[in-house]
Amino acid sequence: xxxKIDKILLVxxxxxGKSALFSRLTGIKVIVSNYPGTTVEFSEGTLRLNGKxxxxxxxxxxxxxxPTSRAEGVALKILQDSINEGEEECVVINVVDATxxxxxxxxxxQLIKKRVPMIIALNFWDETKHKGVExxxxxxxxxxxxxxxxxxxxxGEGIKQLVEKITAGRVSNLxxxxxxxxxxxxxxxxxxxxxxxxxxxxxxxxxEFTIKPATGFPLAIVILGATFALIRFIGESLIGYMFDPxxxxxxxxxxxxxxxxxxxxGLIHDILIGQVSNGEIDFMESFGLLTTGLYVPLAAVxxxxxxxxxxxxxLEDSGYLxxxxxxxxxxxxxxxLHGYGIVPTILGFGCNVPGALSTRIxxxxxxxxxxxxxxxxxxxxxxxxxxxxxxxxxxxxxxxxSVFLILFIVWFTLGMILNRFLKGPVPELFIEIPPxxxxxxxxxxxxxxxxVLFFLREALPWVLFGVLLxxxxxxxxxxxxVGKVVKPVISGVMGLPQETVTALIVGFLRKDVAVxxxxxxxxxxxxxxxxxxILTMYFPCVATFTVLLKEFGIKGMAKAAGIxxxxxxxxxxxxxxxx
Amino acid sequence: MKRLIxxxxxxxxxxxxxxxxxxxxGLRRNLEGLGVAPGRKVKMISxxxxxxxxxxxxxGTQVAMGYGMARKILVQPLPKNSAAG
Numbered sequence: 001x002x003x004k005i006d007k008i009l010l011v012x013x014x015x016x017g018k019s020a021l022f023s024r025l026t027g028i029k030v031i032v033s034n035y036p037g038t039t040v041e042f043s044e045g046t047l048r049l050n051g052k053x054x055x056x057x058x059x060x061x062x063x064x065x066x067p068t069s070r071a072e073g074v075a076l077k078i079l080q081d082s083i084n085e086g087e088e089e090c091v092v093i094n095v096v097d098a099t100x101x102x103x104x105x106x107x108x109x110q111l112i113k114k115r116v117p118m119i120i121a122l123n124f125w126d127e128t129k130h131k132g133v134e135x136x137x138x139x140x141x142x143x144x145x146x147x148x149x150x151x152x153x154x155x156g157e158g159i160k161q162l163v164e165k166i167t168a169g170r171v172s173n174l175x176x177x178x179x180x181x182x183x184x185x186x187x188x189x190x191x192x193x194x195x196x197x198x199x200x201x202x203x204x205x206x207x208e209f210t211i212k213p214a215t216g217f218p219l220a221i222v223i224l225g226a227t228f229a230l231i232r233f234i235g236e237s238l239i240g241y242m243f244d245p246x247x248x249x250x251x252x253x254x255x256x257x258x259x260x261x262x263x264x265x266g267l268i269h270d271i272l273i274g275q276v277s278n279g280e281i282d283f284m285e286s287f288g289l290l291t292t293g294l295y296v297p298l299a300a301v302x303x304x305x306x307x308x309x310x311x312x313x314x315l316e317d318s319g320y321l322x323x324x325x326x327x328x329x330x331x332x333x334x335x336x337l338h339g340y341g342i343v344p345t346i347l348g349f350g351c352n353v354p355g356a357l358s359t360r361i362x363x364x365x366x367x368x369x370x371x372x373x374x375x376x377x378x379x380x381x382x383x384x385x386x387x388x389x390x391x392x393x394x395x396x397x398x399x400x401x402s403v404f405l406i407l408f409i410v411w412f413t414l415g416m417i418l419n420r421f422l423k424g425p426v427p428e429l430f431i432e433i434p435p436x437x438x439x440x441x442x443x444x445x446x447x448x449x450x451x452v453l454f455f456l457r458e459a460l461p462w463v464l465f466g467v468l469l470x471x472x473x474x475x476x477x478x479x480x481x482v483g484k485v486v487k488p489v490i491s492g493v494m495g496l497p498q499e500t501v502t503a504l505i506v507g508f509l510r511k512d513v514a515v516x517x518x519x520x521x522x523x524x525x526x527x528x529x530x531x532x533x534i535l536t537m538y539f540p541c542v543a544t545f546t547v548l549l550k551e552f553g554i555k556g557m558a559k560a561a562g563i564x565x566x567x568x569x570x571x572x573x574x575x576x577x578x579x
Numbered sequence: 580m581k582r583l584i585x586x587x588x589x590x591x592x593x594x595x596x597x598x599x600x601x602x603x604x605g606l607r608r609n610l611e612g613l614g615v616a617p618g619r620k621v622k623m624i625s626x627x628x629x630x631x632x633x634x635x636x637x638x639g640t641q642v643a644m645g646y647g648m649a650r651k652i653l654v655q656p657l658p659k660n661s662a663a664g
Contacts, residue, residue, distance in 0.1 A: 063612030068605075102638040103614040182616055207641070211634055212625045326643045329632040338645060339632065428645025429632050432613055435641075 005089050007055045009082055012095030013104055014061030015434040017123045020153035020443060021095055022058040065110040083116055091169040092118040099124055099131045101193055105185045112172045118146050119169035121162055125150035132198035140192045145172035154440045203436040211323045220327050231307045238303035247283055247299050255281055255290050271471050285520045293467040296516050297460050304386035308350050309451040317439035322431055329429050335415025336370045338429040344371045348379035352544040366424040372548060373560045376540045378411035387515035388532045395525050403532045414567055466506045466513035494572035496527055511541050526579045538568040586652040587633060589623040595654030596620055602651045614638040
C-alpha cells in the first residue's frame, strides 16, 4: 500500500542517534551530538524517493509531547503544524533506542495518540547484543500497529530497508487510556523483550568513575587540563609549522611587491599594506587589509578555531558533558543555574553565538538571561583567546593564566550577585546520562568542518571590515578625538594608554581584531592583563549582540548591556588598583 | 519493610521501588518523561555530598537530578541482597 508522501518528521528522545539517522537519510551536513540541545534550531533536508524529493525534518529530541523547555516546545510545534496542515501528507519516523525500549515507548504511545501515520526505526540495533537485550521485532510491530525496522545509523545498516518501508507508515489502531500508558508500556515490553545477564562493560565502569565525586572531580580537572593543553598544542603546531610559514615564505614576498608597486606609502598603501617599519612587514602590527587583515583570521585564529572544535566535538560526542554537568551542579547553583548551564558556557568558548543560542535548552527565562549574560561578559571566544594567547605570549603563563583566573572570578562573583538580585527560583538539574559512545569519526569530522566554515563565512568579512574601519578611524582623526574624550576613564581609571579606545570601538565588530590592535602598543604585563579582561567584558561583538537582542528583546538586552558596562568599569578600576 | 524514605536516602548501590512523587503536575510530568514514575525500580548510582545532585538508574537509563527533586520522590527500599549486577 504505497502512500503519497510530502514530508517526513524524525521524532525521538534525545541521545537515540536521531541526527545521525537524519544525515544518513538526507546526506546533508548537519551537527550530530550526544547531548540534547544541539538541534533546537531544527534541521531540514531532502530525501530522494522514487524520483521525488521529500522534505525531511529533524525535530529536536523530546522525552514527551508535553513540553518542558523551549527546545521541546519547538518540537511539539513542528509536529502539530505538520498534522494540522492536512494538505501535505506527512509520515513520522519515530526513532527508538532499541536498548531502552521501556523509556522510549512513552513517546511512541503519545505519538500514536496523535493519529499520525508513523513507522519506527529501532536504532542502536547493533548494541542490543552486547547489552544483553533481545527484541522480537515482529511482535513489537503487531502490538504497536505500525511497521518497525531495526537500524544502526552509524554503520548505515537497515537504512535502505527503512527508506523502502516509509510509504508503509500508517496510523496505529492501538487504543488505550492516557493514564494507563505506563502499564501498557510495561506489558508490551514484557511480551517483546528478553533480558540476559551481562557483565559490566568498560563504558559502564568508566561512567561510574567519571560521575562519582571522589573520582569524578580529580578526573574532571585532568580532562579539562588535558583538553586545554591539547587545544593549545594543536593550535600552536598548526600556526608554527603550517600557517606561519605559508604567510612568511609564500605571502610576504607578494605583499612586499605590492607595497613597492604602490610606492611604499600613501592612503591606499596604508589601507592595503599598513605600516612598514625598516622595510619589513609585520603581520601582527602592520594593520593593512592584505597583511594583518588576512593574517589574524587565517593564521592566528583559524588554527585555534579548528583545534577547539575538534577537541570539543570529541568531548561532546563521547558523552562526557552531561557528567561534567552533574559534577558542576553545586557550583553552578551558586550563580543561579543548575549543572547543565555549563553547556552554553563551554560552547561560548568556541563562539559566543552558538553559546547564546544553546541557552534555549534551559527551562526558565531567568536562567537563560543569567547564562547568556554571564557568558557574554566572562567567556572569551576561541578567536579572542587565540589572540590573547599571542598577545600575552611573551609574559608566559603569568599573562594568559591571570586573564583566565580574573575572568573566572568575575564570572563567579557577578553570577552570585545577579542570582541574589534577579527574582525567581533556581530550577533543578534533571538530565539523562547517556552511555559513553566512541565518537562516529565521520560525523565528528563533518561537524568540525561545518563549524570552521561557519567561522570563515561569518568572521572573515567582519575582520576585514574591522581592519578597514580601524584605518579609517586613525586616518580621519576620529580616534584621537574620542581618545581625548574617554581618556579620564581609560587612562585615569584603568591605567591604559588612550589608544586602547580604538580596540574598544573595533571590538564591537570583532574581538580578535581588537586584541590585535593592542599588539603595536607594547603594553606592560599589567596593562596587557587589564586590556584583555575589559575587552572580553565590556560588550559582545556584533554577531553575539544580534542574537542576544533576538533572544531577550530590547529591554533584556539593555539590562544586560548595563550590567556589562558597569562591571567592566568596576573590574577595570579594581585591577588597576591591585595589580 | 513497609518504611518509605525519600529517594535521596537510598545508599549508593541500593535499590528501591518508587511509591509516590510529592509534587505538582509539572514535576510528575517531567519525571515521567525519563521514566521516573511510581511502580518503577530505581538504583542509586552516585550521591554528591552536601546536598548535591544524585545519579540513579531507572528503566535502563541513568538519570541525574537535583537534590531537592530527589527529596520529593518516595521509595520503598529493597533488601540489599536482592541487588545483583
